[in-house]
Amino acid sequence: MERAVEYEYKCPSCKKYFTVNETESFRERLCPHCRQTVVPEPPGLDKGPILKVTLTVHQRRLLAVAAGYLLGMVGAHKFILNYNLWGSMVLMLALILGALHPFGLVLLWGLGIIEATVYLLTPDDKFEERYLKRKRYIF
DSSP states (O other): OOOOOEEEEEOTTTOOEEEEEGGGTTSOEEOTTTOOEEOOOOTTOOSSOSSOOOOOHHHHHHHHHHHHHHHGGGTHHHHHTTOHHHHHHHHHHHHHHHHHOHHHHHHHHHHHHHHHHHHHHSOHHHHIIIIIISOOOOO
């Protein structure tokens, strides 16, 4: 017979923890402390990003510029603009090219610097339209 995993769940009403068996996850139950109805979720299944940061368009643009200049070779500026697929592809390309020859990383870094310069020279309203709303992935 398999043993079910237990975890601690924090009640959103009273903010107190109680133990939940994994078989009781996603089922309504009463909090033993405040008697409110809760639906326990296992840890790690929270909805949304791990770290939520609210940035203005200007702040996001400047952060993407800094990331492009400093870490453009690994696609950090793509992740800042929420281009996760493109960022992952640049990161994988950096790993492959870096393993083959270090000059490949210099080439990718040059492309990151070019993109960062384009971001820097683009006004905030056009930056928002091109890169945040229409999702223009390259330059």
